[in-house]
Every structure is written in C-alpha cells, then in structure tokens.
Amino acid sequence: MPDLHGIIYAYHSSPELGELVSLRTSASLPFCSRYRLIDFALSSMTNAGVRDVSVIMQRSYHSLLDHLGSGKDWDLSRLSGGLTLLPPFGLFDSQFGEYRGCMEALSSIRTYIREIKQNNIILYRGDLAANLDLRDIFETHSASGCDVTAVCADKNAGCTGKGIRFVPVHGTSNVSNLMLFAGAEHENALPSLEVYIIKKNLLLDLIDWCRANGKIHFHRDALVHYLDSAKSIGLYIHKGYAARICSIMDYYTANMDMLKASCRNDLFSDDKPVYTKGRSSVSTYYGDMASAKNSLVADGCYIEGELENCVLFRSVRVHKGAKLKNCVIMQDSVIGENANLNYVISDKLATFSDGLLLSGNEHLPITVPKWRTI
C-alpha cells in the first residue's frame, strides 16, 4: 500500500462548460456512456491501493454526492479511512466556506490535512479523463527525491483542454519553468494534468505561506513561490490518453475520442478497471429496424432507430425512424419517431419530439439541458 493520501478537487467547474455544469460540478459530468469523470480519479486511487481519499466540493454537488454515496463502488467504503467528503467548511477567518482558489480550499481543510497518516498527498483533478498508473507515479516520485512531482501528458499525445504547462530542465526529468498561461508556446512545454504528489509537510507549509500572504492559487502562488526558492519539481509523463474537460468542445471531443479503439483501450484496460456507480439495468435491445455504426452504447437502452458515431448513456430510448449522428445522449433521454439529430449533446432526461430536426456542427455541437423537451 503506497504511503499516499488522495485529495480530489471537485469544487470548480470551468464556466466554458456552460449548461452542462449548471446543475453539477465538472467532476460529476457523465462521460463515455456510463461513467462520471471523477470515476477515473477514484478508480486510479483504488487500483494503486490508495485507501484514504477525500473529495473537496463547493457548489452544485448534489449530483456528485448522489454518485459517490458511501464510496462502496470504488471499494472506498472502509472501516477506517476510505472515502471522506469535504463540503464547504467555513473557518472563522475564511469567507464562510467560499473558496476562490485551490490553496484557499486546502486552507479550509488544514485540520483535516494535519491529521492525515500518510506522508504524501496526491492532489487530483476530478474532471480529468485519464487512467493514471498511480503506483508507477508514486514510485517515480519516491525515487526522484523531489518533494513535489507533477504529472504531465506526453507532448505528442494530443491532450485536449487548455491550462498549465511545464518545461523540463534540459537533460533531466526535473522541471524549473512553470508556464502558467493557456496557449503559452514553448517547444518542450508539456501540458500539466494538474495532478501532483506532494509531501504532506510541504503542503502544510505552502498552505500557511499562502494564508499569511493572502494568496489563493496552487500554481500561480504556491508552486511559483516554491520554484522561486530554487527548488525543482519532479516530472512524470503519462503516456496514455488524457483529456482535461474545460469546455463543451473538450467534453464533446473526449466523448468522440472514445469511439477510437486506441483511446478507449487506453482508458479502459482489464488491469486498471474503471469503477462506477452501479445501475441495475437490462441489456440494450436493438429492434428489427435498428441500425448502429461506430457507436458506444450503455446498458438499458431501447433502440429502434439508427445510430452513427454516437455515444449513448444508460436507458436511452430511440424510437423508430429516428436518426442520430455524431451525438452524445445522456441517460434516460427519449428520441421521438423520425427525429433527426446531428452534433447534439443531450443532457439527462431530455425529450426530442417526433419528427424533430436538430443539428449543430462539428465546431459547435448543440447542448440540450437536463429535463428539456424539444
């Protein structure tokens, strides 16, 4: 069992996710027919033998709580330790549990962090679609002698999503430069997956420094401060698929990526299974007139129409004559007879009337909110 404690941050959703996050946090975004994004963080912890995991949340966390339950689906419902939920916790000197940045969030749970038995903490984005090998990352971290290890995507892996980049020091695996701004160009810059292993005591020091100096951000404040004192950060390059889900387009692209066997096999392998909340449903039924091509379909669907390049979640109903192309349809949605949808992202429980014609395009998929009837 690695000397590692997991903290997943699920308190922030990028506003560019629009309606998809109006009722949920990005960590609980449904993904690839039957998962929520946070399943990847939780499963990689479980698969690496990390037994103590906490989740920081702030707003719109009903769907997240509903999904997590006791944590038993990830084997995290334990007699001691296991899953700990950390909803907003207002200390007297904070703003009533409102935190503006990661360091402020960590600051509000400082007492929790102080009690952690393990000497290392892994900070993990809840909205990252990647199946990280935490055992390997932890071994690399321990062997490097660094106090912080940053997990980055391979430069050529085509990691989607904007964000922090790291530039490795020439000839070493350590990093000195931290490039903070989206789009920053540097030929060796590696996109950060914003997953870090950090020594517990260092994290406590950084929390205290940030609090004392009125700083709130992890990268911009804490890491820059740490690097300024001539320290370096260890680097781990994740070779497999990784997507940071920060916008509707990121979300759509990542779902469509799953139609490619290479991406799908990277995320879902038998030796590192991805666990999720169970839902008892029937197998999917395809009717006499159904047709399906290049699509991913979860259990519980009832399909009488046609699918092409689609990702269908559980218990979707596609009536006769309906044609779905390039769509992501979340659970319990109903597509009426002869409806024709192209480049549509449908949130849960949406209803599309008979004969409806709705089309976005590949650069701008249409998002249909939860419960909406069109």
Place this chain on the structure above:
Amino acid sequence: MKKECIAMLLAGGQGSRLHALTSRAAKPIMPFGGKYRIIDFPLSNCANSGIDVVGVLTQYQPLQLNSYIGSGQPWDLDIQRGGVYILPPYQSAGEKGEWFKGTANAIYQNIAFVDMWEPEYVVILSGDHIYKMDYSDMLEQHKANGADCTIAVIRVPMAEAHRFGIMNTDNNGFVTKFSEKPKKPDSDLASMGIYIFSWQKLKKYLIEDEADASSEKDFGKNIIPAMLGNGEKLYAYAFNGYWRDVGTIDSLWESNMDMLSPTLIDLFDPTWPIRSRSPIKPPHYIGENAEIQHSIITEGCDVRGRVTNSVLSNSVVVGEGAVVDYSILMPGCVIGSGAVVEYAIIGENAVIGGGAAVGKQPDGMCEIRITTCGPNSRVKANARIGAGEMVYAGKEER
C-alpha cells in the same frame, strides 16, 4: 432473531440436461438474457417481495455461484439483520457428513438454519426458473386461507402437462389431488416448484420423511403427497405471468429468445427490477461495418460483424464479417472474423475460430437443433460444427 418469512433457494442441482454448458458450474449461475444469471430472478424476486433472509443451498460445482452471490450486495441483501447465506452440505459432530439426497433432504439438513430465524413461513424456491413474481402476494393468500402449504401453479398446454407436477383444485384453490408427472394428466394446473409452507408443519413432515427409508426426499414426490394424504390444507396460488423452466438446452435457448420480445416479460419495468452483479466493463462498441437487429447486447461487447435475433452477454467479441443469428453468446466468448454461428449456445469464454461454421441447419429440417459449445471450448478456424452437436472444453477441438 425473528423473521416472519424467509426463503430457501435450491441451487445445488447439476443441470445435467444442459450437458456441456454445466460441466464446470451449477445451473443457477448460467448466464441468461444478456445481463443476468438464472439465480438473479429468484434473488431479485425475494428482495422485491421484502424477503431479506435467503438461504441458498449449494452442492454441485459451487465455486462460481459462491463468488457471484458474495455478500448479496447487488440484490440489496447485504444487511445487518439478515441477508443471503450460502448453505453447503456440512458435517456434524459424531455424524458422517452427507450430500443433500433430495430437495426435501436439503432443507431437512438445514432445519437449524431456518430455526435461527424463528419464521412463521418458509418460501421454497428453485434456482432454475425465469419469472417475476411477488411472493408477498402469495404469502398474503397463504395466510388468508390459513393454509399449511401453498403451491404456485401455472396453466400449461395439456399436451405438456405430463412433464409437471399436476394439481386438481376446487373453486377456492383448495388442492384435492396432486400427481407428480402423471402419464394421463386430468388437469392443466402445473406446479411451478415454488412453495410457501407454515414452518412448523413443514418441519414435522421433513423429520417424518427423513425417517422413511423408502422416500426419495423430494418435495414433489414425497412431502406434498404425504401432506395431502394426511388431510393438511394445501392451496394453489395461480400465477399468470411469464414463467419458464430452463432445465434443457432447448428451453434455455427458447427462453433466451423470449427476452427479445419485451411483451412476454418486461425487464425494463422499474417497479420490479431484476438485479445482477455487473462485470466492471465499458459500454459496448458497435463497429463501422456492424449490423445489429432484433438482438440484445450487453456492456463490454465489441461487435464488428452482423448480429440478428441473438442474445449477447457481456464482453462478447464478434469479429469483422462474422454472422450471428438465433444464437446465445455467453460472457467473454469470441466469434472470429468471418465465422457463421446459427442456432447455437456458445458458453463463457469459448472461442470460435475465424471462418468456422457452427450450427448450420440441414436443408429441409423443420425441427431446430441447437448446437452448444461449452465454456472455454475452442473451435478451430474454418471448422464445421453441425446442427445439434456439442463441443466440450478440452475434449474436442476440431
């Protein structure tokens, strides 16, 4: 700890009429209808009926069954005061342990388990039937009748009545006559093998039956006739829904095919969910050149060929250009590219080589003959396995 009613589920049978399919695992664990195992039906019925103590009597090849049931969590039966209990044959001090000699003897050997719950009533169930039934409704009727035993019955075609335990009743459902597999049946009311007994009464008859050396220790053959002969109050409980005994290859195949007609049995009904232990698998993928019609597909499948009129359990692979028609593919089996599989049951993790032809019905045959490939069996590339043949794991490889 007191419970009004508990269930005892007979899951020890070999299912010898399923031949290759049950050579390594008990019948109740047989994959069914894509998502399920046969035992999911009685277990889910118990959970949905509010029965939260279920004793599962195992004997034949129990390993898979034990690990499938586990803590009972998939059926919400992992509770503090009750739950699902695996009951294998065991040895007592000073006695020679012995196998369960019959259905009645299996319960007899577990009288102590039943007594632990001090129940008024015990439901006796089989692990090889496909149906949705509310046992609490049957129990209400049992109580209202003041019955000693209530037997669930279903009407069967007269021509098939000789295969069942057949009952004659009066207008109130009072059983006047019971004959086990009669040669000349005079009623079409067949026993479904589902009984509710008042426990003290059943216990008395189990003890008496055990002492009778000539008895076969069977509910249908011994216990029910003995109770009827002694004038105990036996009532029939009429069931009108879908019910199938899947004890033979033909009935297993037919009942799976029934799952393609949601009008026969509604498994989508959220008020009576049939629950199962899910494999940890991603959604199923349908390839660019795939064709799927009138079929059931489950998580983890990867379908590149043509699938029609078939039931696919989880993690089945159907290669490019393969054709699957009127077949049942159990978890993890692989149909190689260009293979043709018709009217077949392919067991768990079996591999059908590329270009093989399995189950082709001879021209001019009117009776379908189902081909079976046992779990883990291998059929070589381009091999021909004719209609009605059986391929055993390790034994035959052609």
